[in-house]
Amino acid sequence: MSDPFTPSPELEAVARRFFRAVRQRDGKAMRNLLSRSAKLRFIGTAPNERWSGNSLRDGLEAHFNEAPAFLVDEETHGEAFEAGDIGWAIFERSIELQGNPIPVDFRFTLIFTMEDGAWKILHRHASVGKPNADTHGVEHRALDELAALASISDLPETHTDIVTVVFTDITDSTTLAATLGDRRWTEIVQRHLTMIEGCVTKHSGQLVKSLGDGTMSVFPSATVALQAAMSIQQTLARGHQEPRLSVRIGAHTGDVVHSGKDFFGTVVNKTARVAAISGPDEIRVSHATRTMVGTAKFTFTEPLSVPLKGLDGEHLIHKLEWQT
Structure with missing residues (x-):
């Protein structure tokens, strides 16, 4: 059915x-x-x-x-x-x-x-939202476990790949949408997504999906992923479109579960968290991604050790300098 x-x-x-x-x-x-x-x-x-x-x-x-x-x-x-x-x-x-x-x-x-x-x-x-422990006296885990299994174990023809995942997100999008109206904002977002896809494809990446005004892409190497991220920021900086869009970008490298055209796993989740702590016009990358690219082609600031929502412990995060 x-x-x-x-x-x-x-x-x-x-x-x-x-x-x-x-x-x-x-x-x-x-x-x-x-x-x-x-x-x-x-x-x-x-x-x-x-x-x-x-x-x-x-x-x-x-x-x-x-x-x-x-x-x-x-x-x-x-x-x-x-x-x-x-x-x-x-x-x-x-x-x-x-x-x-x-x-x-x-x-x-x-x-x-x-x-x-x-x-x-x-x-x-x-x-x-309140924790179930506060209202029921226990934490319910069954549905979380089933959801995790459904997103990975039950997918047809799954396999793992080592890739670099990149998330982008327009900052202050709620205010912009309210100011411009739904029709105008939709047109701007569509042009923006077309630009993102062009930068991703040019650097051997795959645009996996758009998430409202954000995107998720994957790349075969950390180097081309960061080149694409820099290209996105540089394209926005050179543009004359009004209003000027400000984007935050996060990148992380590791094993992902790949099924069809989608990608799953903790690497994807961590990338989203890295993007979430990035500021306007910033590119933040995990220590794994930073290690993969070395120092020859990119310039990074000193790393910060920060907590990431939903993930245990502290995580080293680097800021990639993209201005030329």
Whole structure:
């Protein structure tokens, strides 16, 4: 049986418009994105936050106006799917509010229905992730283990390769998208991804996938991977496109599991973490990648020993100088 649900960039854009309306306290925009059905439901993060129907539509703006101002609202994950007249999206956002200097990781589920040719939110559920040990008294591992096995052991025709993985990510993309609007931002991202693919291909790499406005690529050697990373930054620096895009890049080398056109494993995960700690216009590389390329062709700053989210211990990370 074929899966009727397909990825939906359109629903991702609708969800982001709703989050932007909340952040900007734009009550009219919020209401315009809500279903007119009496079955409309919202569940918030507090025990008593469960609303429905007209009372929700009428009171939503006042509810969000009671919250402190947003200082940071960073999307850390987002995806959406649709089939016919229904769809859903899941998003994770790191939000820092005025008066609370500690960012909170929120998770949102949105269910959509098609009304008069436009997607409307029928249900929204918000939660704040807490360890199961805090709420259940135990940590649940079974699903994590199954997911890990499914991503590696159950893949057809898997084999391992030693490659250098490179992640790129546009910095401050949420603000840019909100300023430019969905249509304009989509056009800019598409041109950017075309440029990335050109640099990757020119240096014997393979663009594995794009992740929103970010990318993952693999290369047969660390040398060509870093040459491609430098080419990306230099192309952006020479460009005259407005707005000027700023990109952070991370690279790591090691054994990956390869199945079809995709790559998996801890090396991929570590590369994503290296990219995440890079600053705007920076290229950061792991010590493994730094060791592979030697000193003849590249210039690096002194390494930093840093923790990487989700990985044990401290990791040596080097900054690659790319300006010529």
